[in-house]
Amino acid sequence: MSETVDLLIIGGGPAGLAAAVEADGLGLSVLLLDEQTEPGGQIYRGIESVHPDTLTVLGDDYAQGASLAEAFRRSGSTYRPGATVWRVDEDGSVAYSQDGKGATATGKRVLVATGALERPVPIPGWTLPGVMSAGGAQVLLKSAGMVPSGRVAVAGCGPLALLVTQQLISAGANVVALLETTRAGDYLCATPHLFGALSAGSYLRKGRRMRRNIKRADVPIHSGVSDLAAIGEGTLSAVAFSRDSARTELAVDTLLLHIGVVPNTQITRQVFCEHEWYAPQRYWRPVRDDWGATSQAQIAVAGDGGGIDGAAAAALHGRLAALDAAGRQGKVELAERNRRADPIRYELAGHQAIRPLLDTLFPPPQDLCAPPDDATLVCRCEEISAGDIREAVALGAMGPNQLKAFTRCGMGPCQGRMCGLTVAELVAQAKGESVEDVGYYRIRPPIKPVTMGELAAMADD
Amino acid sequence: MHSADVIVVGGGSFGAAVAYGLVRQGVDTVILDGSDDSLRAARGNFGLVWVQSKGMGLQRYADWSRESSHLWTDFADDLQDSAGIHVNYQNGGGLNLLLSEEERENCRRSIDIMRQQAGPDGYDAEIIERDEVQKMVPGLRVGDDVAGASFGPHDGHANPLRLLRALHSGFEHRGGRYFAQNEVVSITHDGSAFVAQTANDRFVAPKIVIACGHGITKLAPMVGLNAPIRPQRGQVLVTERIETTVEMALGSIRQTDEGGFMFGNSEEEVGFNDGTTLPIAGNIAARAVKAFPQLSGVRLVRNWGCIRVLTPDKCAIYDESETIPGAYVATSHSGVTLAAVNAHHVANWVATGDTPPDFDHFSARRFDVPAAA
Amino acid sequence: MFRRLHDAGGQSVTIDFEGDALQVGAQETVAAALVAAGAGHSRTTPVNGAPRLPFCMMGVCFDCLVEIDGVPNKQACMETVREGMKISRQDGKRRLDP
Numbered sequence: 001m002s003e004t005v006d007l008l009i010i011g012g013g014p015a016g017l018a019a020a021v022e023a024d025g026l027g028l029s030v031l032l033l034d035e036q037t038e039p040g041g042q043i044y045r046g047i048e049s050v051h052p053d054t055l056t057v058l059g060d061d062y063a064q065g066a067s068l069a070e071a072f073r074r075s076g077s078t079y080r081p082g083a084t085v086w087r088v089d090e091d092g093s094v095a096y097s098q099d100g101k102g103a104t105a106t107g108k109r110v111l112v113a114t115g116a117l118e119r120p121v122p123i124p125g126w127t128l129p130g131v132m133s134a135g136g137a138q139v140l141l142k143s144a145g146m147v148p149s150g151r152v153a154v155a156g157c158g159p160l161a162l163l164v165t166q167q168l169i170s171a172g173a174n175v176v177a178l179l180e181t182t183r184a185g186d187y188l189c190a191t192p193h194l195f196g197a198l199s200a201g202s203y204l205r206k207g208r209r210m211r212r213n214i215k216r217a218d219v220p221i222h223s224g225v226s227d228l229a230a231i232g233e234g235t236l237s238a239v240a241f242s243r244d245s246a247r248t249e250l251a252v253d254t255l256l257l258h259i260g261v262v263p264n265t266q267i268t269r270q271v272f273c274e275h276e277w278y279a280p281q282r283y284w285r286p287v288r289d290d291w292g293a294t295s296q297a298q299i300a301v302a303g304d305g306g307g308i309d310g311a312a313a314a315a316l317h318g319r320l321a322a323l324d325a326a327g328r329q330g331k332v333e334l335a336e337r338n339r340r341a342d343p344i345r346y347e348l349a350g351h352q353a354i355r356p357l358l359d360t361l362f363p364p365p366q367d368l369c370a371p372p373d374d375a376t377l378v379c380r381c382e383e384i385s386a387g388d389i390r391e392a393v394a395l396g397a398m399g400p401n402q403l404k405a406f407t408r409c410g411m412g413p414c415q416g417r418m419c420g421l422t423v424a425e426l427v428a429q430a431k432g433e434s435v436e437d438v439g440y441y442r443i444r445p446p447i448k449p450v451t452m453g454e455l456a457a458m459a460d461d
Numbered sequence: 462m463h464s465a466d467v468i469v470v471g472g473g474s475f476g477a478a479v480a481y482g483l484v485r486q487g488v489d490t491v492i493l494d495g496s497d498d499s500l501r502a503a504r505g506n507f508g509l510v511w512v513q514s515k516g517m518g519l520q521r522y523a524d525w526s527r528e529s530s531h532l533w534t535d536f537a538d539d540l541q542d543s544a545g546i547h548v549n550y551q552n553g554g555g556l557n558l559l560l561s562e563e564e565r566e567n568c569r570r571s572i573d574i575m576r577q578q579a580g581p582d583g584y585d586a587e588i589i590e591r592d593e594v595q596k597m598v599p600g601l602r603v604g605d606d607v608a609g610a611s612f613g614p615h616d617g618h619a620n621p622l623r624l625l626r627a628l629h630s631g632f633e634h635r636g637g638r639y640f641a642q643n644e645v646v647s648i649t650h651d652g653s654a655f656v657a658q659t660a661n662d663r664f665v666a667p668k669i670v671i672a673c674g675h676g677i678t679k680l681a682p683m684v685g686l687n688a689p690i691r692p693q694r695g696q697v698l699v700t701e702r703i704e705t706t707v708e709m710a711l712g713s714i715r716q717t718d719e720g721g722f723m724f725g726n727s728e729e730e731v732g733f734n735d736g737t738t739l740p741i742a743g744n745i746a747a748r749a750v751k752a753f754p755q756l757s758g759v760r761l762v763r764n765w766g767c768i769r770v771l772t773p774d775k776c777a778i779y780d781e782s783e784t785i786p787g788a789y790v791a792t793s794h795s796g797v798t799l800a801a802v803n804a805h806h807v808a809n810w811v812a813t814g815d816t817p818p819d820f821d822h823f824s825a826r827r828f829d830v831p832a833a834a
Numbered sequence: 835m836f837r838r839l840h841d842a843g844g845q846s847v848t849i850d851f852e853g854d855a856l857q858v859g860a861q862e863t864v865a866a867a868l869v870a871a872g873a874g875h876s877r878t879t880p881v882n883g884a885p886r887l888p889f890c891m892m893g894v895c896f897d898c899l900v901e902i903d904g905v906p907n908k909q910a911c912m913e914t915v916r917e918g919m920k921i922s923r924q925d926g927k928r929r930l931d932p
Contacts (some may be wrong), residue, residue, distance in 0.1 A: 015694060035893060037914060042892050049861055051840050079921060086911075087739060095739060104739075117894045127897075129875050130835060142837055144866040146860065149837040171839060234885055254835055265893075272736075380889075381896060383881040395928035396472075396629055398641035399497020405504045405628045406903035409721070413701060413762055413896035413907075442766050445737060448893070449701060449907075453757035456750045458743035601930070701907055702880045702927040719878065720927045757932045760907065 005031040007092055008107025008327045010267065011087050011324060014087040014311045015303025016113035019070050019318035026326040030077035031105055033096055039069045042135065043311045046143035054145045057170045059153050061311065062142070069344055070387060086270045086446035088112070095458065102454035109298055110326040113318060117264045118303035119283070119364055120418050121156060121257035121369045122378055122386070124229040130236025132257035135163040147173040150253030153239050155179040155228050155289020158362045159207065161258040168209045170218045177250060178214060178221045179241050181365045203354045220338060226367065230255055249388045251380075260366045262421065269443035271336070272306040278437035280359040282307065283421065290345075291324035292317055300324065313351040316344050320349020330438050370425040378426065379419040386426060393430040400424055400441050413449060416441040465491045465638070467644055467811060468657050468666040470645050471673030471681065473503035474621075475803060477628035481671055482808025484635040489636045491664055493645055493657060495676070500733065502674050503796055505767020507725050508621040508717070509710055509797045511555060513586035513613030514571065520578050521822035522776035530615040532801035537619065543634055546627035549718040552828060555616025556597060557712040559588070560753050561607045568611050586613040600706035606751045618710035620718055621797050628800070644676070650785050654683070666679060668787045670811055674770045675733070685784035687825045688792055693769045694729040695698045696741050697780045699759045714749055722759065724749045733801025735766040769794040779807065779823040790825075835869045835887065847917040851896040858915050865891060865898045865911035866919070876900050876910065899924045
């Protein structure tokens, strides 16, 4: 039942796919466990089966994923779709479920390539039916060729909010407004010529083009909005926002929220990797070297799960991690490994050049990191509010784990994915400490729920 | 610098219960507690208020556990009043399932030993048959491997995390002062009072209770106390929320009032490693599914390890320092069971010097190896 | 809440949601099928009975829990539809299997 491979990859997005292709090419045995049923992860979700018209709407960046998926399929890597990893051990053994059956596999090296998740956007009413993440709407477009029916507004900040707005408009959705929390977009528009780096310039030109397209479609962009709230009784009916001392309520059927993406650290935390705080974008990421090696001897990380760099960078990180795995296992001489890595690093540097600027211009807004309204739900699973959290801190809960014990915040099925960052910010704010010092939830297995029956089959008694 | 009548070191089940009992008596008390990622056995506690099988080799402890269970209802009501928190104490008895003839036989022998040890005081656990077990858990189908169970009429369970929260809340409502992130580094006596030094602060009081679990090892000797404790890991599993099916507690299976099922009950000697292992977690799951096959499709959402604070005979240690009176140590791995007596008798003992009967049975001197003749 | 841009054509299956027959694309996830069907809510929360619909579509939020072919608490966004699949709302806490 348990097999051993040279490189066990968790995740079928660009980092995982590129790592698999590279590792296979270097003669390593590769097993890729993918929770999804086809390759692509989220950024290239549905790439193998997307409708040609939808492909046009989604744009060139998305289309890049097709050749990567093809190369992966052609490679000698073993692909196991619908395989949900629920436990990773420090010795490289991995437990996963596929078709309701449990199995284990061991990697001489394990590459965690599980990507990013959207930062939670805790506004009043965000749990109402009708409110969804912008990324979620994009998944529906990619994988199911669907757009919101009725009136839709996009609210938040960051490149994805802009992209999704443009994509939905192209696809024929009735987008009634883009509500931007920052005014940085305006900045970027005005001064792209100031930024010399080729990639930075082209990135900014892309953003400018998207904003132009949105405006040309007569979709208003309201910049500098605050105090977002989703309004409705049992279902969404409007979005409210403040801007320049005026408060507006806009009737909508769908509200798409997005304030950035953050690394998904569930697995890296569960297997005890060290993490560090990245202040410009207010998230934690695993500590890694420039090959993607973590603080755990057999665990590597590549892609957005190690730090948000985007899809193109993710593939390059994947290739570097594969090279490193090959080097460590003697499949390639270290000098040769370094020689092959050089052009990858050069290309990677090009993609990473824009990050410091982007990350500084689009920080997550403070009141969406730590919601000021006590009634705002923070833990969606257990329905714990910001006020409940503040009260528990006043009682003496001095960190997220004690807070969890006192309130059940973070104990639901999502195990902190939707509330962890918000909780850390709220505790930090209440105590006057840095979020970095406050810390994060202890993440334990199972990474995803697993049945007692499946687990029982792993007994050794 | 802060002064108080009593310093309680440790904000876990033991510390918080004693401190709560103290402020209930009007004693000016501070709790000094560690950080968010301290070991915190209280957070891993299963929630049993358990009497059966306690105190083998130390009858006083068997009596003490039973006494605590009798106080628990009033204790829970009092917490509801002072903290507004319902800890959901269920006292319908408890079952230790027996899944083989061997287990049944071992249990029968243990019950005999306990009965003999108890003498006229009596020992109330008894082995019951499969069909009686089924009657006690009508909502769950008992598995074929269940050979019977030992039923303890005094047993029960409560929500351990709400208990902790209620103790803290009740403590603060009655004027107690709680200092987190104040792990005690040293305890000295300046001639008139104890001085507890933390990283950034000093606390002074004529009495000090060291109830900080594994922190006791370093601190107890500073006040002439000995408390030989060792770490022992127990792994716990908790499931998704399920409609209420079982109200009775079983020794290593209980359903919380939120609906999740909790399973334990490994005993691993791995030092302070509070991680988890697949084989043990698998064993716990296998036993649960054997006991109740309907649990097979239920989903686990979390698996953790918790480090018990274990004494050599698994019975509590309560001691007052002989060399520096006014310093106390209090510890056991059964923090939930003993919360009631801790809040009552132990707090009273610390506050007034009123020693509960035969309390010297709990002294750590019982572990001293007699000098060779 | 959502509508399809293209006809599923020959690639469709029929599923049942709360007694209503739905014709959906054969590759769609259950979550996609439900939001396209205009389901007002797909579950009620165990704590407060609040109505929820899928939120993230990628297995992170667990708001899309539904009962599929008698199995409760399944993430709808992680399940592909199948001919004859029977889906019900997850109302609060699940029940134990019989």
